[in-house]
Amino acid sequence: MTHLVSVAQLLHLQRSAEHGAGPAVRLLDVRWRLDRPEGRPEYVRSHLPGAVYVDLEHELARRGQPEEGRHPLPESVDLERAARGWGLSDGDIVVGYDDNRSVPAARLWWLLRRSGIDARVLDGGIRAWVGEGLPVETGDVRPAAGNVSLHHHDDDVSLNHDGVSLNHDGVSLNHDGAFDVLEIEELGDFIEHGVLLDVRTPEQYNGTRTAGAPVAGHIPGAVNLPAMVAVASDGRLQHPDVLRRIFASAGVDADTVVGVYCSSGVAAMHSVLALEHAGIRARVYPGSWSQWSNTRGKPVAVGILPSGRLTTV
Template sequence: MTHLVSVAQLVHLQRSAEHGTSPAVRLLDVRWRLDSPEGRPEYVRSHLPGAVYVDLEHELAHRSQPEDGRYPLPEITDLERAARSWGLHDGDVVVAYDDNWSVPAARLWWVLRRAGVAVRVLDGGIRSWVAEGLPVESGDVRPAIGTATLRDEATLRDEGTLQDGPVPPEREMRELKMNEVEAFLDGGVLLDVRTPEQYNGARTTGAPVAGHIPGAVNLPAMAAVTGDGRLQHPDVLRRIFASAGITADTLVAVYCSSGVAAMHSALALEHAGIRARVYVGSWSQWSNTRGRPVAIGILPSGRLSTV
């Protein structure tokens, strides 16, 4: 399955839909930043024609306790209700975009894809659309309620309808739980995609303690992005991930500060042909759980302490 679309490909899909030769295209605007999470004002000012705003913090996550992490996954019933409010129907071509290097759009990609929805990310986001001289509109789009049916991963597995067909259990796009992390490290690579300063403990960015999960390898998420916000070519991505000891045969899981940027790295890995799991709780959960080991420094083993 294609996980990214270019502007030219999106325009082609839209024209095909207009002529009745392909399914309807649903555009979802996931404007969000960690330091400015309310993206609706930017969306209302300017968005792709027909795009519907998605609230990452309230529709792609649910609020819980600090020990659950900053952005736990939404319940499948809540996600289905949100998807229908965006006007989604089964079989639609869903394309997500943002104005933040495709990081929040990747969150929607990962969350919807594991619920059985075929969704793609507009490479380069709204900036790439505007750069082609294509029109934008203002205001708020309120679509008619859709009828999409979402299913949790266990149901999809039982039905044999996981995205991309049957894959071995260790290759499924499953969430990595906190209690699975240390065992995963025995045979896989745990990728910390925060900045080097966050990884080595020089910065905390709001977490109660600094450092990284012992054994995790650092590779910042933005290493996968070009200067104009697009993902690197798959060949380039494979070289980048190889520098962290990751190849197509590697079992890999990803974490970040809050579980958003990690899904962007999962998208980049998928674009390179490498399936990754995501530790959704990420550092925001690990650092809020008493007794968890913490490593300080530039090496995966680091100088050990505990939360």
């Protein structure tokens, strides 16, 4: 299943839609950075024609308590309401993009794919579009409301032996068996039989930088592989062959049980996108370090080794 689209592929999808030979294509602009979370000013100044702005902080996350992490997953009903506000209808293809190496766009992709929507990421984002000499527009696009119905994940689910979410009738909730979450209570057992990737910077991992967390370090047993090693110098994801070599350096291949976390559950979803692009299934721990470091009694490892020097929150 396609997760990334190039500029040429996006243009092809749009032409097909215009000629009635394919589904409608909806462009969503997810401009966001940790140091500048409100991306609407940049969007208003310049965006792909017809693109609708998505507010990551308020539409792709919900306000929660510190012990839930900085960016808790939105409730399904709230995400559906937001998606209809973006003009999405059933059957649409959604292409998200940003100006930050596809990190925030990957959060949109993960949430919508998990909810049964054909969502993709424009590889290289707005810079790739502009680099092809294609037009941009200014102002704010306010679409007519759509009628999309998202799959709701708020009911209790179980996992089968392959890590696929099942409802009470044993029916798969994921179209391709991916996009499952790791809860904080699962991590101890998970590390015993899988690889947990910490995709923050080495300084955050080894404990020399806190980045706003109450304590510094990493989850004991986690392996450090910074998210940005998956990105080429032009802002696009590395070729799948290159990605497979990168992940192999951390002990991960297509047969590995993999979990991913970051600071607050945004960059982790970008790493899941990179893993999917390499043909490797992974689960994300949405609470990430912002939840773990706010949970009393949790162990913390400090240093460059997965085991590290242990302390507690």
